[in-house]
Amino acid sequence: MITRHIGRLGFALAATFALASPSHAAAKIQHLVSPGGIEAWFVQDATVPLIAMEYAFGGGAAQDPADKSGTSNMVASLMDEGAADLDSKAFHERLERRAIELSYTAQRDNFRGSLRMLSENRDEAFDLLRLSLTQPRFDAVDIERIRAQILSGLRRETSNPGSIASRKFLEVAFGDHPYSRSASGTLTSVPAITVDDLKAYKDRIIARDTLKVAVVGDVDAATLGKLLDQTFGSLPAKATLTPVPDIVAAKPPQKFFVPLDVPQTVITFGAPGIKRDDPNFMAAYIVNHILGGGTLSSRLYHEVREKRGLAYSVSGSLLWMQHSGLYIGNTATRSDRATETLDTVNAEVKRLAEQGPTQTELDEAKSYLKGSQMLALDTSSKLAGALLQYQIDKQSIDYIEKRNAIVDAVTLDQAKAAAKKIWGDGLVTVIVGRAAQAAATPIVTAPKAN
Structure with missing residues (x-):
């Protein structure tokens, strides 16, 4: 755009x-x-x-x-x-x-x-x-x-x-x-x-x-x-939209490789996500924050960067659309460390799916998400953008007032169930980098991007 x-x-x-x-x-x-x-x-x-x-x-x-x-x-x-x-x-x-x-x-x-x-x-x-x-x-x-x-x-x-x-x-x-x-x-x-x-x-x-x-x-x-x-007021009364069907994203595990002669290998990974109107959306949102929600305290950041020094950054997010939901994450690393990086991501995703988060992780994630809400709405433009998004997401007009209570209401069992639902089958992975990396693990060669 x-x-x-x-x-x-x-x-x-x-x-x-x-x-x-x-x-x-x-x-x-x-x-x-x-x-x-x-x-x-x-x-x-x-x-x-x-x-x-x-x-x-x-x-x-x-x-x-x-x-x-x-x-x-x-x-x-x-x-x-x-x-x-x-x-x-x-x-x-x-x-x-x-x-x-x-x-x-x-x-x-x-x-x-x-x-x-x-x-x-x-x-x-x-x-x-x-x-x-x-x-x-x-x-x-x-x-x-x-x-x-x-x-x-x-x-x-x-x-x-x-x-x-x-x-x-x-x-x-x-x-x-x-x-x-x-x-x-x-x-x-x-x-x-x-x-x-x-x-x-x-x-x-x-x-x-x-x-x-x-x-x-x-x-x-x-x-x-x-x-x-x-x-x-003078706009046409009705739009003429082509129907768009609901779709569930491709089921994991799948792995694709796109050859490109660059120093760093880029890894994009993901799985079917969760739609905004799903009753378990907030539990999924919180558990995504725990896994790799873009903060320095996330599990992926700790395991990939702090503990092993494999990448400068690694994060994931939930994307919700009108007709589907998607979890997608990204990282980049040296070509010779791509396999170790991907193995680390997969292991951490599997551990979270099987065991779920701890109560401490859940409590800390809730605290962060509630506090960050105020910073996300501290200007006229940010608030207007949020109010528009809440309408698109079909939330009630008092959602801002209710949001912290919705966050607080998520239980450990709900968080564990959300983790298993999203990551229980593993990840769909796309690797872009040097062809030598293809020999490191069995993968399917994808057509070259346009």
Whole structure:
């Protein structure tokens, strides 16, 4: 995905947002319904003269045509490249003049947008957003410039072991399902995307029935309601989405090798995960933190880096999508130590699956996750993003208040059951590195990545 630059004034605004009040998590969250029926989760906060809005439409990269992956990403990269009578240069000059940040991204199941502004510039900011949603230009010169940028990134990925491993892992995990395709597309698909494809995607996806909105900042409810109607009210009532089937990721154990002559071997590993609406999701979330949730206290970090010095970093995370769940982890090491690294990861995963975490580990993980929640919501932008994600995840509007109690309620038996469910069958592994490593352990040679 391409992230648009926001200019010098935009960077100043970003810095201002980063200094917003740390009390957001305790703020009152309102369920606002505009006069025209647009719904939003809203926190009014006049601590600083800023407004942050995050919004999403259902669809995302899963709605890309099978032979034209990357369509949604190109649309996201072009939606702020001029609208109505404003070409790209004029549009961005207006954004920068008022220190307005406007951007779009294509995720697996959602087409997301972000708008941030000083409250004194709210009318112009919301109007520019309206224009970008309703009258994007998709000028040929901008399409080709964005296409060239995307293709340049894709060419770099062909020699990047991490990118190759991630793409191959998704292909292995999801086969011919839309989740197997990268949102940024391929060197074959991106050149084939036409302006008609871009317009058709936009017309199918951008509609009111799948819209979700979160707003935090210095604006009152009545004013915000009018702004929401002016911005989103003229959009089509219903999106035209292609049905996406549910899928369970490929069952472990499986192992794949992609030859690449690089000093470090990259290892991507994973297993079927757990969907967000699963009753045992929080237990899985906590036990993933214990295994390799990105902190210095995780089991994988201790065994792989601290104890053996095999890699600089190793971590894993749960990914949840509308139609599936996935556990995925990554590490990189010297080619001559790849086997030892993978064996260490496998052994630790097996031990956790068979024995589960200890009560001490569970208690410490709960404490960390509860404390980190406050830091994750300490700015207007972070809170708006979280409120949007909670809507996408179909959580209740009081989820922030209930979350710590949900964490505390997870028992040791539930954590053990979650560990066994996710890692009981082992791992699917993709190894990218020098061919000599192939002789170290029996593996299947995977086709070379695009």
